[in-house]
Amino acid sequence: MSDADRLRLYGSEFGSRLLIGTARYASPAALEDSIRASECEMVTVSLRREAGGTRSGESFWSLIRNLGVKVLPNTAGCRTAKEAITTAQMAREVFATNWIKLEVIGEEDTLQPDVFGLIEASRTLIKDGFYVLPYMTDDLVVAEKLLDLGCQALMPWAAPIGSGRGVNNPFALRALRAHYPNTPLIIDAGIGAPSHAVAVMEMGYDAVLLNTAISRAGDPVAMARAFGLAIKAGRSAFLAKPMTPRDMAEPSTPIIGRPFDQLL
Amino acid sequence: MRILVNGLQCDVRATTLCGLLNELGYEDQKVGTAVNQEFVRSKDREMIKLKEDDAVEIVTPRQGG
Numbered sequence: 001m002s003d004a005d006r007l008r009l010y011g012s013e014f015g016s017r018l019l020i021g022t023a024r025y026a027s028p029a030a031l032e033d034s035i036r037a038s039e040c041e042m043v044t045v046s047l048r049r050e051a052g053g054t055r056s057g058e059s060f061w062s063l064i065r066n067l068g069v070k071v072l073p074n075t076a077g078c079r080t081a082k083e084a085i086t087t088a089q090m091a092r093e094v095f096a097t098n099w100i101k102l103e104v105i106g107e108e109d110t111l112q113p114d115v116f117g118l119i120e121a122s123r124t125l126i127k128d129g130f131y132v133l134p135y136m137t138d139d140l141v142v143a144e145k146l147l148d149l150g151c152q153a154l155m156p157w158a159a160p161i162g163s164g165r166g167v168n169n170p171f172a173l174r175a176l177r178a179h180y181p182n183t184p185l186i187i188d189a190g191i192g193a194p195s196h197a198v199a200v201m202e203m204g205y206d207a208v209l210l211n212t213a214i215s216r217a218g219d220p221v222a223m224a225r226a227f228g229l230a231i232k233a234g235r236s237a238f239l240a241k242p243m244t245p246r247d248m249a250e251p252s253t254p255i256i257g258r259p260f261d262q263l264l
Numbered sequence: 265m266r267i268l269v270n271g272l273q274c275d276v277r278a279t280t281l282c283g284l285l286n287e288l289g290y291e292d293q294k295v296g297t298a299v300n301q302e303f304v305r306s307k308d309r310e311m312i313k314l315k316e317d318d319a320v321e322i323v324t325p326r327q328g329g
Contacts, residue, residue, distance in 0.1 A: 046328025090296025
């Protein structure tokens with residue numbers, strides 16, 4: 001990726017357009033090797049309860065810090081704006097960053113975002129100085145509200161978290177992209193294969209955030225590398241402006257001069 | 265005093281959040297804290313008095329998607 005084509009978010013620049021989650025890896029080594037293989041520069045982390053004296057979170061945090069990647073704390077599992085706000089505030093102190101991947105879950109089967117809670121939490125957190133990256137549906141009205149509040153990037157889903165289905169509603173994602181050509185848009189959730197990542201990058205999405213597609217692959221490190229390449233390929237294809245599809249065939253070899261044609 | 269710590273009922277001697285962290289073995293650990301769903305900054309933990317039935321959350325870094 002050229003220096004001119006870097007991902008810009010909240011005044012920071014990134015050479016990679018792939019963000020990856022750190023959960024569900026078989027081992028810390030698999031996580032570390034996958035992050036390196038993907039060449040990503042930002043990873044998501046969370047906060048969870050821990051009994052005193054167990055120090056189970058320390059080794060994970062030490063591993064991430066040593067990799068030198070930017071951390072993006074999430075509010076995963078929060079079901080109300082209040083829970084998300086308090087979690088974000090705790091994350092800011094623990095991880096020493098005002099960036100937050102804001103999730104407010106509204107429905108358990110699909111883990112669909114509660115967009116009303118999302119807007120409420122965004123309003124409070126932005127006033128409090130957070131750089132909010134909201135996990136949202138592909139709804140244009142919700143997008144407008146979040147941008148009005150001061151979100152400088154949006155993270156629509158492609159499909160439910162962990163489903164690996166790829167893009168459920170390409171029309172909605174194309175509409176969102178067309179409606180906000182200058183807003184950083186990151187596809188978050190539902191990507192299952194590198195081909196899905198290529199597809200959304202070819203649509204013009206700025207980046208992709210995924211977790212399970214790598215961590216639950218048979219060979220996570222190889223899959224991380226594949227996703228890194230897919231993101232680059234999709235971005236290059238978007239910048240190269242793909243041809244417009246046609247309904248009917250059009251010969252690619254010149255017609256003129258074809259042998260055996262009757263010229264009269 | 266009986267309070268909730270990370271969703272579990274606990275009998276504790278501590279009367280402040282800072283004291284509670286020491287009593288439960290968190291000591292120098294990097295943790296985030298909240299009492300009754302309100303975030304408590306680390307520098308304020310000594311001032312926060314606990315009372316019966318308070319709900320305390322103590323969290324640490326973890327893998328996340």
